[in-house]
Amino acid sequence: MYQYTEFDRDFVHRRAAQFRDQIERWQSGKLSEDDFRPLRLQNGWYVQRHAPMLRVAVPYGELSSAQLRVLARVAREYDEPEAQVYRLASDAQRKLGTVRLPTHYAHFTTRTNVQFNWIPLSKAADVMDLLASVDMHGIQTSGNCIRNISCDERAGVAPDEIADPRPFAEIMRQWTTLHPEFAFLPRKFKIAITGATEDRAATDWHDVGLHLLRNGAGELGFRISVGGGMGRTPVIGTVMREFLPWQHIMNYVEAVVRVYNRYGRRDNKYKARIKILVKAEGQRYIHEVKEEFVQIVNHDGGPHTIPQTELDRVSASFVPPKLTGRLSHLNPDALEMLKERAAQHPLFERWLQRNVALHKDPSMRIVTLSFKRLLQAPGDASADQLDLVAGLSDRFSAGEARVTHTQNLVLPWVHVDDLFMLWEAARDAGLASANVHLLTDMIACPGGDFCALANARSIPIAEAITALYQDLDELNDLGEIDLHISGCINSCGHHHSGHIGILGVDKDGKEWYQVTLGGSDGSATSGAAQPGKVIGPSFSASEVPEVVDAVLLTYLSIRQSTGIRQERFIETVRRVGLDPFKAAANDVRE
Structure with a gap:
């Protein structure tokens, strides 16, 4: 993991x-509400439907055990769901004592950040001090700026990796933090980087998607796509460069953002994202970026060119950890022991198949802890669970x-001979559901239960x-099915990238849901x-589970x-089209 320097720590x-x-x-x-609003947003503090919401930055998704414990402490000591829920309950519920009080928890987002939904602003300063004690903050997790840069969660450990994207993500994080030209863009701006042959970071769905690769000469560089995004207008990013030498990646992103800043719409927030500009201008936008890049490199001297010494400095924070007493090769008896354990414990065998992935070190594995289970909203983690994962x-x-x-959450450094002990511990903690990439491993936003922007609830669905x-x-x-709910x-x-997507919509003040099929995030199995395509009119909340069924x-x-291989759901949808599924869905309402 990246180690904060004295400068980094002092800054936070x-x-x-x-x-x-x-x-x-x-x-x-002394500060009006209007004056205070941009200041709190620049530190990750929103005001949502019922209470303030804090978004904590987790650059490229990495968390130390110390940071996990502090997040647990924030949830346990500063999150106040009881007071807020009791305040919102009806008088009858209060009198009968039937108010259901929620657990203190954090919420993992699709941008690999962490959110808290019930912290009063009166405690906000204490929370930020506590986060700073473990090198955490909320800077640039909101506002019209370059947001948290995300990566493949298997960065640095995946067998199919060409190069580790984390050093580049960290260099770009430092460069973009409070950059004057990037702080007041027409709209929010998101970057994702992957260094593997499989795109596990959904790069083509981002404002800028960066994919590390090597050219025919073996040189390292980036494939660059620009203008991806979801929202009202789902757009897949346009490839701007098939190959750019890695040293110039920040010069190129600077050119991309300068042109966006110059021509992006500021009169209409629904048309302000860079995807709208790229789609509207097409080749003209590509040409403008090319000209700006030439100006930056040839006339300005390439001020953001990454020297090898800087890449080496940052990369030194991302070397494999020293695991005391461990060998770097696979114990020849370990796999046989795993087979024996799997034969004795069918649930362990399924967990190995679904939640455990190969590692570039043959003696290790990458393990996913599933937080998807009944009566726990997707992405939620209680304070106790955070402590357990730490x-x-x-x-x-x-x-x-x-x-x-x-x-x-992923544990990236698990030895093969520890897998059974880890499974037992995760099982006892309720985090060993063998459902990764299956239907119940769904993505869902907090929806109308919390978010002031939502038209409908996601969690009950x-x-x-x-x-x-x-x-x-x-x-x-x-089999493998991506179900996504917004x-x-x-x-x-x-929801746009789900094999099955569900979108909450408002009809005359009531909650309805559109269902889409055939979306993909760009992973190997998808x-x-x-984007998915809508199958018919919207459905009521009670109809949605029946429609999915x-x-x-x-x-x-x-x-x-x-x-012996069955066709995957997404493959069937693409082969036969939507008509059979439309007919089945529409039968539900008859």
Whole structure:
């Protein structure tokens, strides 16, 4: 993991002190609400439907065990759901004592950040001081700036990796933080980087997607796509450069952002994202970026060119951890022991198949801890669970965990001979569901239960579908299916990229849901990134689980087999089209 320098640490502590001063001036009336709003947003503080919401930056998804424990402490000591829920309850509920009080928790987002939904602003300064004590903050997690840069959660450990993207993400994080030209863009701006052959970071869905690769001469560089995004207008990024030498990546991104800053719409926030500019201008935009890049490199001297010494300096923070007493080769008896354990424990065998991935070090594995279970909203992690994961990461993963864009946590440094012990510990903690990439491993935003922008609730829909599919045999028979749920068109639940997407819409003040099929985030099992297509009119909340069930029964009846391999859901949808699924979905309402 990247180690903060003295400068980094001093910067974060000074920012926390500035925010404390701003809060005190706002509380005393020296700052108006309008003056205070951009200041709190620049530190990650929103005001949502019922209470303030804090978004904490987790650059490229990496968390230390110390940071996990502080996040648990924030949830336990500063999150106040009881007071807020009690305040919102009806008088009858209060009198009868039937107010259901929630657990203190954090929420993992699809941008690999962490959110808290119930911290009062009166405690905000204390929370920021606590986060700063473990090198955390909320800087640039909101506002019209370059947001948290995300990566593949297997960065640095994946067998299919060409180069580790984390050093580049860290260099760019430092460069973009409070960059004057990037602080007031026409709209928010998101960058994702991957260094593997498989795109596990959904790069083509980002404002800028960077994919590390090597050219025919073996030189390292980036494939660059620009103008991807979801929201009202789902767009797949346009490839701007098939290959750019790595040294110039910041010069090129500077050119991309300068042109966007110059021509991006500021009169209409719904048309302000860079995807609208790229789509509208097409080749003209590409030409303008090319000209700006030439200006930066040839006339300005390439001020943001990355020297090898700087890459080496930052890369030194991302070397494999020293694991005391461990060998760097696979114990020859370890795999045999795993087979024996798997034969004795069928649930462990399924967990190995679904939640455990190969590692570039043959003696290690990458393990996903699933937070998707009944009565727990996707992405939510209780304070106790965060403490438990901190302990598991210390014991089994060199004190490191990573947030995935599918709202789980990964332990990237697990030895093969520790897998059974880890499974037992995760099982006892309720984090060993063998459902990774299956239907119940769904993505969902907090929706109307929390978000002021939402048209409909996401969490009850996720819970109802999860309740229908509790049989692991049934889930495995259905195979890999990406189900994504958003409570509004802003698409925080990435519904556009779901094999099955569910979008909450408002009809005459009531909650309805559109269902889409055939979306993809660009991963190996999903194929090229593309948005799903709507199947018919919207459905009521009570109909949605039945619609999903009808769609899946249709899939089972028409899928094809090749040898022992069953056709995946997304493959069937692409082969036969939407008509059979539309008919099945529409039958639900009749």
